Amino acid sequence: MPHPLDDPAVLAAPFADVLQSMHAGQPQLGSDGRRHMIDDTTRISEDEGMTLFRLGVEAEVAATLEVGLAYGFSTAYLLAALHHNGGGSHTAIDPYQDTDWSGIGLTTAIALVTTATALTTDSFTLIPERSDPALIDLARTGRTFDLTFIDGYHRFDDVLVDFTLAARMCPIGGLIVLHDMWLDSIAAVASFLRRNRADFAEIATGCDNLFAVRRVDEDRRNWDHFVAFPLR
Numbered sequence: 001m002p003h004p005l006d007d008p009a010v011l012a013a014p015f016a017d018v019l020q021s022m023h024a025g026q027p028q029l030g031s032d033g034r035r036h037m038i039d040d041t042t043r044i045s046e047d048e049g050m051t052l053f054r055l056g057v058e059a060e061v062a063a064t065l066e067v068g069l070a071y072g073f074s075t076a077y078l079l080a081a082l083h084h085n086g087g088g089s090h091t092a093i094d095p096y097q098d099t100d101w102s103g104i105g106l107t108t109a110i111a112l113v114t115t116a117t118a119l120t121t122d123s124f125t126l127i128p129e130r131s132d133p134a135l136i137d138l139a140r141t142g143r144t145f146d147l148t149f150i151d152g153y154h155r156f157d158d159v160l161v162d163f164t165l166a167a168r169m170c171p172i173g174g175l176i177v178l179h180d181m182w183l184d185s186i187a188a189v190a191s192f193l194r195r196n197r198a199d200f201a202e203i204a205t206g207c208d209n210l211f212a213v214r215r216v217d218e219d220r221r222n223w224d225h226f227v228a229f230p231l232r
């Protein structure tokens, strides 16, 4: 039996309306004030989005972080979770928002935080940089994030770096979610984490394409710790 929080009908009106239009592939408003066609692959699915929303609601997140904004599908689900929880802030990192995505993700996020009653213009920040320097800078500020969604550059080493840096800002009880487990690169990161990061425990999401972990401890590995891991 599906969880009630997995039903898109639970989303508040501005999120439901925007996501319905986006998932239908309708042209979306860009930062130039015009509508642009969107491709049909750069997105999380509705099931994955509702899973992110549910994880965010169940964990009562107030501060969320994301690598990879693009058109803003995942951002809209995460903002919906913050709204459902009574407010909070979402930070998205993406160096190519203007060049590759016509500013659609940014425009959509601003429209949502302006419309949703529990959110404000301070509820969304875009860091228009590569994730590696951006995550290091964020970590230096001492900020923590209750949920981090990693969906940026999908190479094994880039994703492992994203996770390693995001983990430093993940409090005990916080969540980190990887997208695109169908790719060997992401599955290999998940396999490494399962066998090497005992400070994170895997959570069953019901979504094969998502890998989610919860921080359960400090990182207590020795300097030379390494457990060999299979690809999947």
Ligand SMILES: C[S@@+](CC[C@H](N)C(=O)[O-])C[C@H]1O[C@@H](n2cnc3c(N)ncnc32)[C@H](O)[C@@H]1O
Residues within 6 Å of the ligand: 042, 043, 044, 067, 068, 069, 070, 071, 072, 073, 074, 075, 093, 094, 095, 096, 097, 100, 101, 129, 130, 131, 132, 151, 152, 153
């Ligand atoms: C698959 S898309 C993200 C889709 C988005 N999560 C959604 O559901 O709508 C991947 C995104 O990662 C961004 N990206 C690529 N390299 C990156 C990097 N080094 N750091 C941060 N973002 C990056 C791309 O510009 C693109 O927007």
